[in-house]
Amino acid sequence: MQSTSHAFKDNAHGALADERLQKALGKMKVGFQDKRTRAVARLPEFDTLRDQSRDIKNHVLEHLDLYLERFEANVIANGGKVHWCRTPGEARDAIVEICRSVDARIVTKGKSMIAEEIELNDHLEKNGLEPVETDLGEYIIQLRKEAPSHIIAPAVHLNKEDVAESFMKAHDKLDPNRSLEEPRALVNEAREMLRQKFLAADVGITGANFLIAETGSTVIVTNEGNGDLTQTLPKIHIVLASLEKIVPTLEDATTILRVLARSATGQEFSSYTTFSTGPRRPGDLDGPEQFHVVLLDNGRTAMLGTEFQEMLRCIRCGACMNHCPVYGAVGGHAYGWVYPGPMGSVLTPGLIGVQEAGHLPNASTFCGKCESVCPMRIPLPKMMRHWREREYEKKMSPQAFRNGLGIWAWFAKRPDMYRLGSRIAMGVLGMLGRRKGKFRSLPLAGGWTDWRDMPAPEGKTFHQLWAERQQGKASTGAATTASSSSDRKAA
Amino acid sequence: MSEARTQILTSIRRSLKRDSASPEMVSTVENRLKAHARNLVPQRSNLSPSDRIDLFVSMATEVAATVERLPNLSRVPHAVADYLASQNLPAEVKVAPDPQLATIPWDKRPTLTVTTGRAADRDLTSVTAAFSAIAETGTLMMLSGPEHPTTLNMMPDTHIVVLRADQVVGSYEDGWDAVRRRDKEMPRTVNFITGPSRTGDIEQTLQLGAHGPRRLHILLIDGPSV
Numbered sequence: 132m133q134s135t136s137h138a139f140k141d142n143a144h145g146a147l148a149d150e151r152l153q154k155a156l157g158k159m160k161v162g163f164q165d166k167r168t169r170a171v172a173r174l175p176e177f178d179t180l181r182d183q184s185r186d187i188k189n190h191v192l193e194h195l196d197l198y199l200e201r202f203e204a205n206v207i208a209n210g211g212k213v214h215w216c217r218t219p220g221e222a223r224d225a226i227v228e229i230c231r232s233v234d235a236r237i238v239t240k241g242k243s244m245i246a247e248e249i250e251l252n253d254h255l256e257k258n259g260l261e262p263v264e265t266d267l268g269e270y271i272i273q274l275r276k277e278a279p280s281h282i283i284a285p286a287v288h289l290n291k292e293d294v295a296e297s298f299m300k301a302h303d304k305l306d307p308n309r310s311l312e313e314p315r316a317l318v319n320e321a322r323e324m325l326r327q328k329f330l331a332a333d334v335g336i337t338g339a340n341f342l343i344a345e346t347g348s349t350v351i352v353t354n355e356g357n358g359d360l361t362q363t364l365p366k367i368h369i370v371l372a373s374l375e376k377i378v379p380t381l382e383d384a385t386t387i388l389r390v391l392a393r394s395a396t397g398q399e400f401s402s403y404t405t406f407s408t409g410p411r412r413p414g415d416l417d418g419p420e421q422f423h424v425v426l427l428d429n430g431r432t433a434m435l436g437t438e439f440q441e442m443l444r445c446i447r448c449g450a451c452m453n454h455c456p457v458y459g460a461v462g463g464h465a466y467g468w469v470y471p472g473p474m475g476s477v478l479t480p481g482l483i484g485v486q487e488a489g490h491l492p493n494a495s496t497f498c499g500k501c502e503s504v505c506p507m508r509i510p511l512p513k514m515m516r517h518w519r520e521r522e523y524e525k526k527m528s529p530q531a532f533r534n535g536l537g538i539w540a541w542f543a544k545r546p547d548m549y550r551l552g553s554r555i556a557m558g559v560l561g562m563l564g565r566r567k568g569k570f571r572s573l574p575l576a577g578g579w580t581d582w583r584d585m586p587a588p589e590g591k592t593f594h595q596l597w598a599e600r601q602q603g604k605a606s607t608g609a610a611t612t613a614s615s616s617s618d619r620k621a622a
Numbered sequence: 623m624s625e626a627r628t629q630i631l632t633s634i635r636r637s638l639k640r641d642s643a644s645p646e647m648v649s650t651v652e653n654r655l656k657a658h659a660r661n662l663v664p665q666r667s668n669l670s671p672s673d674r675i676d677l678f679v680s681m682a683t684e685v686a687a688t689v690e691r692l693p694n695l696s697r698v699p700h701a702v703a704d705y706l707a708s709q710n711l712p713a714e715v716k717v718a719p720d721p722q723l724a725t726i727p728w729d730k731r732p733t734l735t736v737t738t739g740r741a742a743d744r745d746l747t748s749v750t751a752a753f754s755a756i757a758e759t760g761t762l763m764m765l766s767g768p769e770h771p772t773t774l775n776m777m778p779d780t781h782i783v784v785l786r787a788d789q790v791v792g793s794y795e796d797g798w799d800a801v802r803r804r805d806k807e808m809p810r811t812v813n814f815i816t817g818p819s820r821t822g823d824i825e826q827t828l829q830l831g832a833h834g835p836r837r838l839h840i841l842l843i844d845g846p847s848v
Contacts, residue, residue, distance in 0.1 A: 155825070162826035176664045183661045190654075196634045197643055197651045209808070215627035267832055268823035284823060291825050314824040318832055325833065330743055345655050346808045356819040356834025359776045363811070374630070379654050385794045386661040396822070399681070400759040403834065404814040411810055414768035416719075416740035418810050428630050435637035 132278050136467035139490035146461040155288050156462055163453035166397025184387045185508045188444040198344040198377050205347025209409030211422035219249035222427045227258050235333035241358035242266035243338030244282055245371050247469045263328045265357040267321050274301045280463030283395050283449040288462050335361035339372035345380045348408040352401045368419035373427045375443040390506035395448040430482045438517045442477050444507040451501035457494050473501035473511040480518050492518035550594050557588040660795050667758040667792030674757045678790045681760025685817030687838040694845040699731040701841055716745040720769045723751050740771035748774040752785040754797045763797045766811035775813050781835040786843045
């Protein structure tokens with residue numbers, strides 16, 4: 132998709148003012164956070180499983196070439212084919228060529244973020260194919276010609292009225308007076324419409340949550356069962372996956388599966404976890420006749436060996452965005468490209484460049500919640516800081532920001548000047564704001580005062596208060612817990 | 623060998639600051655792939671056989687599957703017919719061409735229409751045989767093959783699964799061990815099924831039966847034979 136990441140600030144302003152979006156986002160806490168908390172509490176081994184999952188992926192990344200070669204050999208041994216693709220263009224061409232080889236017309240698709248990354252649907256349409264998204268959320272946004280706003284819940288920004296409106300418009304052969312008020316009715320209607328597409332499809336494309344070197348298998352995880360119908364009914368199954376999805380063995384995939392669903396939706400296990408190995412076997416009554424894996428790099432091998440390598444452990448569970456205060460306020464579309472939230476803020480500059488996506492690593496409060504819930508223990512805040520450093524080094528941040536930072540740095544390196552300067556500034560501001568106790572506007576601080584009042588300082592600087600506090604402690608000797616807590620109240 | 627393949631592998635090695643892997647690295651990888659070593663397996667399912675079965679039943683029920691325990695396979699026709707009647711569903715089933723299911727005396731319920739084969743669009747109810755079941759999360763493990771068409775697991779509105787109590791294992795790892803013990807190649811499809819199909823894509827409200835079965839009914843057979 133065309134990125135609008137450079138316009139993050141405008142996107143975010145629009146999102147904050149959008150009442151319908153805010154209503155939809157309001158449901159995320161109960162929907163995701165509370166469920167995850169309960170699921171984690173039920174599994175005492177959860178944190179150890181996170182450590183082991185991290186270690187599995189670290190091991191894989193250090194031996195990535197060996198595991199990919201082994202994976203390919205096993206796919207071939209099972210009668211499938213691997214297509215190595217450096218760029219989105221190569222992946223799109225490989226897929227279109229496979230579709231052409233059987234004169235395909237209808238292509239059903241399971242949910243795949245890589246397909247979004249390479250803008251596959253547009254390309255299929257341009258080549259005379261009809262791509263049909265079959266995950267309910269993806270189907271809804273395909274009808275609306277929107278991009279997903281969340282990596283596991285693509286239509287989380289919509290309310291049921293929005294969906295009903297889209298179905299009325301798209302399913303124009305059905306009774307226009309039917310009732311679509313209940314979510315149940317919407318799900319039933321989508322099931323009916325899509326079942327016909329599943330049966331008519333010539334090619335089915337799915338993503339992959341894992342690729343398994345030991346067996347040459349690919350794995351998908353769904354709740355709807357759409358991925359299974361996508362890959363079982365057509366003549367050809369194409370798996371579209373980025374190369375860091377690989378794990379060594381069935382046991383390794385199993386370990387990471389234990390943290391995946393719990394982190395994503397708070398489920399113990401998703402409804403359908405499916406391991407696919409090659410095309411149908413002799414005597415099988417169903418299953419695809421051909422099995423292709425389109426393996427995409429698109430910038431990932433270049434992240435290896437850099438300070439962003441750990442990002443390649445990501446299993447796309449969405450926990451970081453489900454718990455992010457910034458994502459919760461502005462939703463996924465504001466981020467402007469395929470991957471929103473904290474993982475997107477780290478990955479997007481890596482894939483489309485920090486020039487385009489430099490705002491994203493800055494759109495963080497650094498509260499650290501994302502890292503604390505990440506099942507793969509990816510240090511997301513640290514990596515956002517790395518991007519900020521690169522942005523600064525490349526002189527890409529705005530001049531006013533750089534000047535301000537320069538002035539602050541000059542003082543910060545001279546502690547006496549810093550103390551003196553802040554004492555004078557606080558004193559002056561304290562005097563000016565004495566009457567109202569706050570400022571409606573301040574020169575050079577419009578970024579703050581345009582949106583909220585600035586409280587007037589009440590006299591002393593932090594340094595002064597801290598020094599007094601330390602002195603007080605020294606004079607009373609070893610402070611007990613009780614007295615130090617009463618100190619705090621007095622302060 | 624394609625040019626892209628060579629370039630991707632070269633790029634990986636360059637990023638990892640090495641040429642092709644050392645013999646030690648190759649043997650590390652080979653050994654890991656052969657060993658099938660388990661990582662941490664949660665204690666939850668480390669139970670006696672009868673407690674393990676109880677855990678399976680309670681976990682499966684939690685995700686909206688229904689479980690009925692039967693003394694032996696000869697009860698299956700009655701259980702299926704009665705279940706369909708209780709759900710107001712037509713007395714028709716498409717049964718997997720599985721040798722064990724073939725021993726079921728279907729003629730005990732003459733009103734039940736039984737056909738075998740893969741699923742077609744009009745099939746409302748399927749009956750299939752599980753390969754194994756995982757107590758840890760109430761999960762069924764289904765392997766594809768000539769006797770087990772995958773479409774029966776996914777297409778009909780109602781999926782009835784016949785599972786023997788001695789097939790219930792504790793963990794997924796136990797399930798993988800059972801797959802390897804068959805001493806055959808990996809089947810085309812391994813389905814782990816945990817409850818009926820569902821979606822939360824509309825306002826995060828749970829709806830069953832998105833694309834796969836709306837109902838998952840498990841017949842748990844305590845005795846080994848008919």
